[in-house]
Each structure stands twice: as C-alpha cells, then as structure tokens.
Amino acid sequence: MSTHDFDLADYAEGSEAESERALRVLRAQILTGSREPGSKLVERETAVELGISRIPIREAIKQLAAEGLVVQQPRMPAVVRQFTSRDVAELNEVRAVVERQAFLLAARRWEPEGLQELEAVLNRQAMAAEHGDNVDAQLASADFHEAVVYLAGNDLLMEMYGTISSRLRWLMTRRTYSPDVTNEHRKLFDAIAARDLELLERLATVHLKWKPEVLEPTEDF
Amino acid sequence: MSTHDFDLADYAEGSEAESERALRVLRAQILTGSREPGSKLVERETAVELGISRIPIREAIKQLAAEGLVVQQPRMPAVVRQFTSRDVAELNEVRAVVERQAFLLAARRWEPEGLQELEAVLNRQAMAAEHGDNVDAQLASADFHEAVVYLAGNDLLMEMYGTISSRLRWLMTRRTYSPDVTNEHRKLFDAIAARDLELLERLATVHLKWKPEVLEPTEDF
DNA sequence: GACATGTCCAGAGTATGCAGTATCCGGGGC
DNA sequence: GCCCCGGATACTGCATACTCTGGACATGTC
Structure with a gap:
C-alpha cells in the first residue's frame, strides 16, 4: 500500500468507475477551493458538467457528505460546506x-x-x-x-x-x-x-x- | 435530541424515505442475526423483498458498508460481514x-x-x-x-x-x-x-x- | 399593507431497462 | 483424472424517464 497516496478508497487501479472519477474530481475541486464553500452542488448540472448521469454523481456526493466536505438536506441540493x-x-x-x-x-x-x-x-x-x-x-x-x-x-x-x-x-x-x-x-x-x-x-x-x-x-x- | 435512540442519522421523523426504511430494516436484520454473516445481499432480491426498487436498496447497502456491517466488492453482491x-x-x-x-x-x-x-x-x-x-x-x-x-x-x-x-x-x-x-x-x-x-x-x-x-x-x- | 392561498418550478427520490463484467459449470484436450 | 477454455448465468454499474415534494412567487383577501 502506498500511504502517501491520498485516495484512501481506491480498489481498482486500472479501469476506474465513473462514480470514483466523479468523486475524485469533485473532491479535488472542493479542496482546491475552485468550488466555493456555500455553493450548491446540483445533481443534474454536475452530471452534465462531467458528462455522466446522475447516479454516479449521487454516489460521489454521498461520499463527500460522509467526508464532511458537503452538507446534505433532504430534497435539497448538496452545499459545499462552510467550516465554522x-x-x-x-x-x-x-x-x-x-x-x-x-x-x-x-x-x-x-x-x-x-x-x-x-x-x-x-x-x-x-x-x-x-x-x-x-x-x-x-x-x-x-x-x-x-x-x-x-x-x-x-x-x-x-x-x-x-x-x-x-x-x-x-x-x-x-x-x-x-x-x-x-x-x-x-x-x-x-x-x-x-x-x-x-x-x-x-x-x-x-x-x-x-x-x-x-x-x-x-x-x- | 434523544441520545438513547439508536438511529443516529434520522432527520425526518414523520415521512420516511424508502432508502431510510430499507436501511433500518436491513441493519436490524443483520444486528439480530437473521441475516447471517457471509450471506449475500443481492440488490434485486432485496428490492423484491422490501417491495421497492433497487436504487434505495443500493443507498442502504452503501450505508451499511460504511458502518462496516457488509462488505462490498465492485460488480459483486454485498456480503454480510464476517468479523475476525x-x-x-x-x-x-x-x-x-x-x-x-x-x-x-x-x-x-x-x-x-x-x-x-x-x-x-x-x-x-x-x-x-x-x-x-x-x-x-x-x-x-x-x-x-x-x-x-x-x-x-x-x-x-x-x-x-x-x-x-x-x-x-x-x-x-x-x-x-x-x-x-x-x-x-x-x-x-x-x-x-x-x-x-x-x-x-x-x-x-x-x-x-x-x-x-x-x-x-x-x-x- | 400584512397575511393566506394557489400555481409553478426546481430538484431530489424512485423505477426500469440495458450493457458490461465476474463467477460458475460443463466439455474437450492432454 | 486433471486442467484449460468457452459459454451461460448472475449481478452490479450506468442511463433515462417518471414522480413527488418543498419553496418561491404571484394573486387575492382581510
């Protein structure tokens, strides 16, 4: 295992699942600040941006929520987290x-x-x-x-x-x-x-x- | 907050999302042992059992994996975890x-x-x-x-x-x-x-x- | 002018169909 | 008898279409 790789949860190295890719991209965008805290992360829009369907986006957003990088409310778009x-x-x-x-x-x-x-x-x-x-x-x-x-x-x-x-x-x-x-x-x-x-x-x-x-x-x- | 309620992540008490219900049911089944360690958790079958579609089941299984109760491998059915x-x-x-x-x-x-x-x-x-x-x-x-x-x-x-x-x-x-x-x-x-x-x-x-x-x-x- | 109500819309939640891949099993060659 | 290989099967991953809900805005009422 390469401990210095950031991605803790990658199983397949060769072919990457769409949801994994979406996760990586979105996480990077949030960490670098190109997605600003407070900005919305709309499933449809994001899906179009990355050129895939909503399902993988959903998974990625869920994971981001688990990592504490976005906040989810039922029936509302996820929001990039504001840290207090x-x-x-x-x-x-x-x-x-x-x-x-x-x-x-x-x-x-x-x-x-x-x-x-x-x-x-x-x-x-x-x-x-x-x-x-x-x-x-x-x-x-x-x-x-x-x-x-x-x-x-x-x-x-x-x-x-x-x-x-x-x-x-x-x-x-x-x-x-x-x-x-x-x-x-x-x-x-x-x-x-x-x-x-x-x-x-x-x-x-x-x-x-x-x-x-x-x-x-x-x-x- | 009622700390003695097990469900840590329930936001809506009135109307419950299907995926939430699926999660509760499956978790309870695993905790009580009615789903045995090592047994498979097939999306389609489970969906039929609970009378809903696969998507909410997917979400629930993902969550169970995050809780460490099931193990997921790509493109394979989830398996109720065997603890070593x-x-x-x-x-x-x-x-x-x-x-x-x-x-x-x-x-x-x-x-x-x-x-x-x-x-x-x-x-x-x-x-x-x-x-x-x-x-x-x-x-x-x-x-x-x-x-x-x-x-x-x-x-x-x-x-x-x-x-x-x-x-x-x-x-x-x-x-x-x-x-x-x-x-x-x-x-x-x-x-x-x-x-x-x-x-x-x-x-x-x-x-x-x-x-x-x-x-x-x-x-x- | 403040508040209630109805309509419309954005967006998540859900259902279903299709494609791709991993596993299993049986047959043929050694 | 054992191993390898190919096809069938089982299942997930992804896409698309549909449904339902919560909120914003406008219109009407007090």
Missing part, C-alpha cells in the same frame, strides 16, 4: 485524540518497511520545505501524519482517520507552512524509531497542541 | 481510545440536562439488568456509552463514534450481560457528575479494559 471556528476546534480535538494514540501504537508496532516509508515521506517534506514549496510541504506533512496512523497497524483506526482526513487537508492547505513542523516531525520520527514512548508522548502532546478547551459556537471560518 | 478476531481486537482498541477521551470530556463539559439523560439511561439499564432481561440490558448499556460520547459535546467525535457504533452493538448483542457492568457504569456516572477526572481516568481504563496488545491476524469470530 467550532468545526475547526472539534476537528483539532478529535484529530489530537486519534493521532496521539497512533503515535504511541506506531512506536510499539512499526516494522522496518513501514518505518522506511515514513522516513521517505519525511524526507520529501523536508525537501519541499527547503525549496520553499508551501503546497507540497503541506501535502507531505499531511502524508506524514497519515503514514503514522498507517504504521499504527490498526485498519479500523486508519478507516476512521480517513473520514477526517479530507477535512484536515482542507484546513492545512489554507495555512502557511511553518518550518518548525519539519523539525518536530523529525524528532517524532526519531522517537518512533527508538520506540521511546515517554519522549514520544511529550513530543506528540506539543505537536498536536492539544488542550481540552472550551468549544465556542459557530463563527464562520 | 482481529477485527474485534481493532474495534476494542479504537473504541477504548475514543470513549476514554469521551469520558474525560464529558466530565469537563456536561450540562444538567445531558447529565439527567445519562442518568435516565443508566436507570433503564439497571432496571433491565434486575429483571434479568439480557437483550434490553445490553441495549441500554450501549446507549449509556453513546450518551457519554454525546455528553462530551463534540459533534465530530459523536459522528466518528457513530461509524463504529453499529459494529459495537453487533458485538454486544452476542455477549451475555455481566451484572458488574451496571455497577461500573454507576461509578463512572458518579465520577462524571463529580467532575473527578483522576478517578474517572482510573475507572475508564478498567472499564474499557484497554491495554495495547498484539493484533493477531484473522481468525473467524
């Missing part, structure tokens, strides 16, 4: 819980090949950061976290991470890349490789910046 | 991580009405246990855990819990109810009510029986 500050806070909280555990499990369970993959991702991130390539660095950074979850060796945990992964990437691509991240990832990697759980716990807590804060309601983000 | 011992181990691990955090957050954030709801669920569980009603006790026990997650006040956490909730219930209904559970839940409730985080942490660790164990591969469960 509360949404972001909730996302960070959940993310911290899942990833923190992933770090610890990864340190216990890693096997050589997986660790190598992780290191490769880390190097890719470092390279991108050196070249000042904000977008690629952010992508590689997200890949790093995803690779850690993969390394934790729990498929269900990975599956759950997949459901928030899109949202995390949506957030990340809207932030500037901080060079500190590279260093922190390097330290985290070393701690995982050394299976040093105490150190890792401290590092992870800092890196995930987690504290149980008050969740304020709903400003638009 | 590894699946169960993974489920317990993830569940422990999520719920542990939920307990702590619930203790920090509960508000009177939510706490009352939780107590009501607890009482319902105690009643069922006293009457020796295994099934109802298990249901109420699952409701208790779900109510705690709800009390944690993080919608995203609740959403993620929802994705494993069906699987947990599948497991629970296949176990005999241990009377200890009632007592442990009572203690957990008291600790939440008292916002005693240290005590709660100890209790939760015991109750969720979590230790990072080796995940062995794949025996049928």
